[in-house]
Amino acid sequence: MTKNIVLIGMPASGKSTVGVILAKVMKYRFIDTDLLLQDQTDQTLVEIIKERGLEGFLELENHTVALLNIQRSVIATGGSVIYGEEAMKNLKTQGVIIYLKHRYEVIQSRLTNITTRGVAMKEGSTLLDLFHERVPLYEKYADFTLEADGLTTEQTVEKIRELILT
16 A cells, blocks of 8 residues: 555644554555644744634645645544645545544543644634534545544554454
8 A cells, every 4th residue: 555544633632642653564655734833934833823823824834735645645634634625635545544533531631731732723612613613524435434432542453444444
C-alpha cells in the first residue's frame, strides 16, 4: 500500500498519539499538519489564530494541506481540517481517511487545555457546539469510522490496520 493513512477527528481524539505508533508499525512516515503550520509560520497554533483570526487560520490550514504531496505517510490532521474543501479533496485523493470517533464526554474529559491548545473555534462557542458542528463533517469525509471509546492506543492502531488491510 502506497496510499497515506489520514486520521481525522476532534481535538484530543488521539490522532497524533495513534499516528506516531501506526507510522512505526506500518513503516510509514508520520506527518502532523498542526506541526506543519507551526513550522511554516514559526508560531504556535494559538499565536496563528490570535494574529490571523479564525478565518485566516482556516485559510492557512486549507492551503497548506491542499498542497501536501506525499506517499506512505500517516497524516494526523488538525481537528479543523474538515472545514477546508481543497484540503480534504487532496487528502482523499492521496489516502484513506479514518475518523477516530469518540463520545462527547470522552473528548471533554481529555481536552483540559482548550485555551492553550489552539483549538479553532468561533468566539462564544462551547466545546459541545464545536462537537455538534464537526461530527457530521468528519462522518462525511471518512472512508472508515473507528469507534475508539475505551480502546488503548495499541488497540486503536491494530483496528486501523485491520480496516485498511482487509
